[in-house]
Amino acid sequence: MGAMRTYGRPGSVALLAARLTEAAALGPVTALDRVRQVAEHGPAVATAAAAASLSRALELLWQRGWLPGEAIAAVPKGLSTLVTAAIGHECRRYPTARLHPVWRTQLAELDSAPVELSEPLVPGLSQVVELVSVLMALPQLPRLVPGPCEAAGPSGGPAVDPRVMVKVRGLLAKAESTPFAAEAEALSAKAQELMSRYAFEQAVITADHPQQATARRLWLSGPYQAPKAQLVDAVASANRCRSVFYPRLGCVGLVGHETDLEITELLATSLTTQSARALAHAPGRTRAYRHAFLVAYAHRVHQRLTEAAAHVRPSSTALVPVLASREAAVEAKFTALFPGIRTRRTTATNPSGWTAGLAAADQADLHPHRRVAS
Structure with missing residues (x-):
């Protein structure tokens, strides 16, 4: 397979991440088939694909005006641990100095661990697909503060003492x-x-x-x-x-x-x-x-x-x-x-x-x- 790069990741991982993302929009039978295909590549590749799929879903969510703490509040409780870990993993690559104070505050409050999958793979990947589906369904919100890759800009006033x-x-x-x-x-x-x-x-x-x-x-x-x-x-x-x-x-x-x-x-x-x-x-x-x-x-x-x-x-x-x-x-x-x-x-x-x-x-x-x- 020729090398293909998406979001700075190897082509095979990017392709599998795309399959997980597509599975989030499919019916349960077809989605399970996609999950099994990804799981066949083993824990290391499957974990990287899951992280890439979640990363893309979060990128799109930030573009729709959401903040990290809001994403955690909006997902079902059964997915809160996974989304917290995914946000922590994703936001490590954002330059802290460029983040708006609201972003820095919310990220500082996260108690997250890396996104990891272990045997059996299929249930873990199915939960990733479920979370991606939830994140993709969240609506557009008014942009309250600049996103993580935008200049912070002026705040709304001095912080309260x-x-x-x-x-x-x-x-x-x-x-x-x-x-x-x-x-x-x-x-x-x-x-x-x-x-x-x-x-x-x-x-x-x-x-x-x-x-x-x-x-x-x-x-x-x-x-x-x-x-x-x-x-x-x-x-x-x-x-x-x-x-x-x-x-x-x-x-x-x-x-x-x-x-x-x-x-x-x-x-x-x-x-x-x-x-x-x-x-x-x-x-x-x-x-x-x-x-x-x-x-x-x-x-x-x-x-x-x-x-x-x-x-x-x-x-x-x-x-x-x-x-x-x-x-x-x-x-x-x-x-x-x-x-x-x-x-x-x-x-x-x-x-x-x-x-x-x-x-x-x-x-x-x-x-x-x-x-x-x-």
């Missing part, structure tokens, strides 16, 4: 763990006040610079992802951010200033934990009850935060044009990323679940925004 984040995470962790509602309320209020004060301080510091908006995606655990997305939207809108829900993927896209996004993600994650804890102690066990509970919970939290936001004003009028500029930047970024947004209402049909959800939200460990000094 890690010392502030440590304090906030500590306060929210205590609020989530304490059995005393009053203590949890005080801890959550302190965390919100700390982050709100920090947000206004950063607005003062950046007043003379162009205001930028950035975006991220927050992945939700199942079930009941729609009401959980409503809860994220309630927190986002209260913190000057916009959100959009991907029902088929189970994630929420967020657009806002970097500081506001950090606040939103922290508080939304904390509230989701609190709602799950409240639901665990609720009497209802039917799906309709639980769905209504979480929809009502998100609805009431939205009311609380909206009412509170009406009373939050920075003490300095100098911040008014800065915040207006930020709002305009967020709207422009949101429109550019999500030009065809449709609004869909989530309904609830269980009255007792709705009533219990409202009551739980009234006791949620998140105090409304308080008036803070800039």
Whole structure:
């Protein structure tokens, strides 16, 4: 066979990798036949072919706007170990200095081992084909940051002071763990006040610079992802951010200033934990009850935060044009990323679940925004 090179690999490996990739788009019988053909070449060649097939699938995924952590979140749990190993193997060849900070952060969090196959080969290769099939089916997403082989470019703003984040995470962790509602309320209020004060301080510091908006995606655990997305939207809108829900993927896209996004993600994650804890102690066990509970919970939290936001004003009028500029930047970024947004209402049909959800939200460990000094 004449030498043929694809992606810098020997021709035989490249050809077998192409067969595995093609198998991902075929029926189970034909796919199994392709897998057996590759397995006949032995563990070393089959492993190289599997790695090459996964590498190409990941390259195409990055081109469709995905990030490493998102790929791990999107695949079935049974494939998470394999996809983590594949991403670690693939990304070792990317120059770290050229990666966007988001890429560097997500890759640093990977705990991966090399992609390896051993006897019996067919089950391992079948799992590779299954993963390639899943990766190829993932849709196009808005590009949030430059890809691994592109120039990093400017970020959406300065990163949040890690010392502030440590304090906030500590306060929210205590609020989530304490059995005393009053203590949890005080801890959550302190965390919100700390982050709100920090947000206004950063607005003062950046007043003379162009205001930028950035975006991220927050992945939700199942079930009941729609009401959980409503809860994220309630927190986002209260913190000057916009959100959009991907029902088929189970994630929420967020657009806002970097500081506001950090606040939103922290508080939304904390509230989701609190709602799950409240639901665990609720009497209802039917799906309709639980769905209504979480929809009502998100609805009431939205009311609380909206009412509170009406009373939050920075003490300095100098911040008014800065915040207006930020709002305009967020709207422009949101429109550019999500030009065809449709609004869909989530309904609830269980009255007792709705009533219990409202009551739980009234006791949620998140105090409304308080008036803070800039």
